[in-house]
Amino acid sequence: MFAKVATDAALDKTFDYIIPPDFENKVMAGSRVVVPFGNRTLEGYVLGISKTTDYKGKLREIKEVIGDRPWMSEHILKLVSWMATYYMAPIELCLKAVIPAPIRNTNKGDGFQSRLYIETLIDDEEELSQIADLKLTERQLALMNALFDQGALPMGAFATEQKTTPATLRKLEEKGLVKIFEKTERRDPLAGKNFLPSKPLPLTEEQANAKKIICDAISQACDLEKPAPKPILLFGVTASGKTEVFLQSIAEVLAVGKSAIVLVPEISLTPQTIQRFASRFGKITAVLHSKLSDGERHDEWHRIYTGEARVVVGPRSAVFAPVHNLGLIIVDEEHEPSYKQEEAPRYNARDIAVMRANYEHAATILGSATPSLESWHNSNNGKYIIASMPNRASKQMSKPNTIIVDMRLEAMGKAAPPVFSKDLIDAIKRRLTTGEQVMLFLNRRGYAPHVTCPACGHTEECEDCATGMTYHIDDNRLRCHLCGIERSCPSVCPQCGCENYKFTGIGTQRIEAIAKKLFPSAKIQRMDADITARKHSHEEILARFRAREIDILIGTQMITKGLDFPNVSLAGILNADSALHIPDFRAGERTFQLIAQMAGRTGRGLLPGDVYVQTQTPEAPAIKFAATENFSAFAAQELSDRKELDYPPYSKYICITLKAESNDAVSAYADLLAQQLDSISNERFRVLGPSPAPLERIKKYWRHQISIFTNKTNLVLAYLKEAQKTLPPPNGVTIAIDIDAMNTM
Ligand code: ADP
Numbered sequence: 001m002f003a004k005v006a007t008d009a010a011l012d013k014t015f016d017y018i019i020p021p022d023f024e025n026k027v028m029a030g031s032r033v034v035v036p037f038g039n040r041t042l043e044g045y046v047l048g049i050s051k052t053t054d055y056k057g058k059l060r061e062i063k064e065v066i067g068d069r070p071w072m073s074e075h076i077l078k079l080v081s082w083m084a085t086y087y088m089a090p091i092e093l094c095l096k097a098v099i100p101a102p103i104r105n106t107n108k109g110d111g112f113q114s115r116l117y118i119e120t121l122i123d124d125e126e127e128l129s130q131i132a133d134l135k136l137t138e139r140q141l142a143l144m145n146a147l148f149d150q151g152a153l154p155m156g157a158f159a160t161e162q163k164t165t166p167a168t169l170r171k172l173e174e175k176g177l178v179k180i181f182e183k184t185e186r187r188d189p190l191a192g193k194n195f196l197p198s199k200p201l202p203l204t205e206e207q208a209n210a211k212k213i214i215c216d217a218i219s220q221a222c223d224l225e226k227p228a229p230k231p232i233l234l235f236g237v238t239a240s241g242k243t244e245v246f247l248q249s250i251a252e253v254l255a256v257g258k259s260a261i262v263l264v265p266e267i268s269l270t271p272q273t274i275q276r277f278a279s280r281f282g283k284i285t286a287v288l289h290s291k292l293s294d295g296e297r298h299d300e301w302h303r304i305y306t307g308e309a310r311v312v313v314g315p316r317s318a319v320f321a322p323v324h325n326l327g328l329i330i331v332d333e334e335h336e337p338s339y340k341q342e343e344a345p346r347y348n349a350r351d352i353a354v355m356r357a358n359y360e361h362a363a364t365i366l367g368s369a370t371p372s373l374e375s376w377h378n379s380n381n382g383k384y385i386i387a388s389m390p391n392r393a394s395k396q397m398s399k400p401n402t403i404i405v406d407m408r409l410e411a412m413g414k415a416a417p418p419v420f421s422k423d424l425i426d427a428i429k430r431r432l433t434t435g436e437q438v439m440l441f442l443n444r445r446g447y448a449p450h451v452t453c454p455a456c457g458h459t460e461e462c463e464d465c466a467t468g469m470t471y472h473i474d475d476n477r478l479r480c481h482l483c484g485i486e487r488s489c490p491s492v493c494p495q496c497g498c499e500n501y502k503f504t505g506i507g508t509q510r511i512e513a514i515a516k517k518l519f520p521s522a523k524i525q526r527m528d529a530d531i532t533a534r535k536h537s538h539e540e541i542l543a544r545f546r547a548r549e550i551d552i553l554i555g556t557q558m559i560t561k562g563l564d565f566p567n568v569s570l571a572g573i574l575n576a577d578s579a580l581h582i583p584d585f586r587a588g589e590r591t592f593q594l595i596a597q598m599a600g601r602t603g604r605g606l607l608p609g610d611v612y613v614q615t616q617t618p619e620a621p622a623i624k625f626a627a628t629e630n631f632s633a634f635a636a637q638e639l640s641d642r643k644e645l646d647y648p649p650y651s652k653y654i655c656i657t658l659k660a661e662s663n664d665a666v667s668a669y670a671d672l673l674a675q676q677l678d679s680i681s682n683e684r685f686r687v688l689g690p691s692p693a694p695l696e697r698i699k700k701y702w703r704h705q706i707s708i709f710t711n712k713t714n715l716v717l718a719y720l721k722e723a724q725k726t727l728p729p730p731n732g733v734t735i736a737i738d739i740d741a742m743n744t745m
């Protein structure tokens with residue numbers, strides 16, 4: 001028998017190996033094995049087994065099998081192979097995405113953590129005295145006394161407490177008085193957290209209808225005679241109670257003996273979110289996220305792998321969780337760009353979820369208040385089933401009011417529009433007198449993004465990136481937000497010596513400073529990546545906000561998603577245009593999502609909520625329709641525009657980014673590749689570019705892009721695969737092919 005093995009090395013290929021007779025029952029598809037490779041040994045996975053091999057040379061034998069059962073199911077292997085082909089990603093990178101390093105590297109001292117325990121085998125002093133010929137020292141007697149009635153104790157701690165050594169304790173073991181043994185210790189990310197069990201809420205009519213649709217899909221998933229159920233788009237406005245529907249749907253899946261995976265964007269994987277799932281499902285809940293230690297991640301993975309944990313909550317990588325008997329995958333906030341991995345394999349976890357559920361005959365729910373136009377289109381054309389919840393869950397919660405503030409009017413008679421409009425200032429002041437809370441959003445951290453000399457025009461720029469340095473006032477430093485380089489801010493212009501450096505544009509630090517002047521009595525807190533870089537500060541700030549120790553919370557995207565604070569009655573978007581004017585065909589979609597998400601942070605309790613949207617283009621459809629919270633009208637308009645321009649969802653978008661330290665080299669190769677692509681396209685697909693990427697230079701690398709829009713994805717993939725051989729990038733030029741790209745920068 002032969003095994004096809006993909007090793008961990010960057011080879012993007014499988015190799016055939018002989019399965020020695022001893023291993024015939026042990027080596028299966030999905031097994032992890034050790035193989036000889038040249039004069040090295042490598043670890044890898046068996047992707048398939050066959051009786052024959054095409055390889056003509058001399059084959060070698062598998063040396064070792066790691067673990068006693070396969071690490072991946074056949075379904076997952078199928079998913080890996082689909083992912084490698086569709087996203088044009090090396091197979092070993094796909095495997096690494098599925099089984100991350102802390103789980104894989106069991107031989108590097110990671111693995112399970114076990115501790116030594118000591119336990120007495122003798123009940124009491126009387127029993128001890130009956131043993132002949134013991135000759136215990138006084139010290140040993142004292143140690144025995146300390147162990148009676150204690151059960152098993154961690155040996156290290158016991159030794160320290162008794163001021164003795166493990167060697168002394170081993171002497172007791174030799175005399176047959178105690179046993180010393182190893183026990184696995186679970187590293188539990190939720191250790192020390194007590195979750196009060198939560199009971200299912202009686203559902204609203206809209207929730208009950210949605211649940212009915214989902215339950216039908218779950219029944220269909222259980223009936224293998226029927227096709228796998230279609231994905232369900234749960235289109236529910238913010239606070240319509242989608243999470244409660246998720247919870248009750250998971251309960252249905254558990255009741256039929258299956259498991260569920262819940263994907264949430266990393267940014268909304270807050271303690272509050274985790275608590276909602278852990279409170280309902282208790283110990284069978286596993287949590288995976290980027291802040292876990294390697295040990296916690298390893299142990300959580302194994303709890304899923306052994307079937308002990310049956311509800312998995314995590315960010316995009318959790319889509320690969322090795323659950324037993326998958327019944328349901330939920331993708332919350334399915335429109336979120338963070339489901340797309342921005343490095344190879346450049347997969348979208350939402351699309352992987354749909355694919356995986358289909359392979360495993362499971363149900364899928366994609367939840368959002370502002371669905372991606374791709375999913376919306378799929379539910380219009382019958383590929384997905386739609387379940388709508390147009391109202392908030394509780395009658396007491398009113399829909400937020402969206403107020404558009406035309407900043408062109410505010411700017412009249414002034415040199416530049418003010419940061420805060422008069423209307424927004426008044427609205428904030430009203431909240432401060434009634435003790436209600438406010439959230440303000442600006443998508444830029446730091447103090448000012450432009451630092452220039454008014455005398456000679458010199459601009460502080462990053463030497464390695466095509467961007468200006470952002471001024472950070474708290475430590476008086478300049479930082480490049482693309483590469484992270486920083487330096488202190490000169491007090492005089494290095495070019496002409498002028499002393500009046502000018503800081504223009506606004507970042508969250510400047511908003512904070514202005515707000516402190518405008519509202520001197522308010523307690524104001526900023527929350528952005530500069531602040532939350534400190535561990536726990538994110539949680540701390542949110543806890544203080546909940547306890548109403550903060551009146552105004554100023555922040556970047558991290559305050560827009562998923563937060564549920566009943567006392568927030570006002571949200572402000574200080575510059576809605578910054579999202580609208582990015583060079584991306586999804587700019588309108590993103591702006592609509594932002595406004596709806598911010599609106600969704602307000603009016604979640606008994607107080608009605610307002611969201612103020614400051615803009616200089618109030619007539620833009622994304623803003624106009626967001627004002628009336630009319631997603632379907634916005635989607636209809638946007639889809640008609642996309643159709644006309646043949647943009648997704650009417651075509652697939654493939655973004656090819658080429659980069660090199662030499663601008664000439666990369667631009668010459670980009671021209672060549674684009675020409676080739678264009679000449680074979682034969683009007684079957686559209687090639688745009690090459691053109692310099694919107695972020696033209698990052699970390700010394702010049703970047704060029706070629707965009708492809710196509711309905712013949714397989715054809716383009718095949719050609720690109722071919723071109724990698726026939727027209728390989730010259731030395732120093734790297735190519736990144738992003739299928740269904742979300743990031744166009
Ligand atoms: P979404 O996920 O759609 O934004 P949530 O699930 O967070 O909405 O629900 C919003 C609020 O409504 C929460 O405080 C939740 O406890 C409450 N809620 C949800 N369903 C019900 C229900 N059936 N009855 C009463 N309150 C509910």
Ligand code: ZN
Pocket residue numbers: 462463464465480481482483484485699
């Ligand atoms: Zn830089």
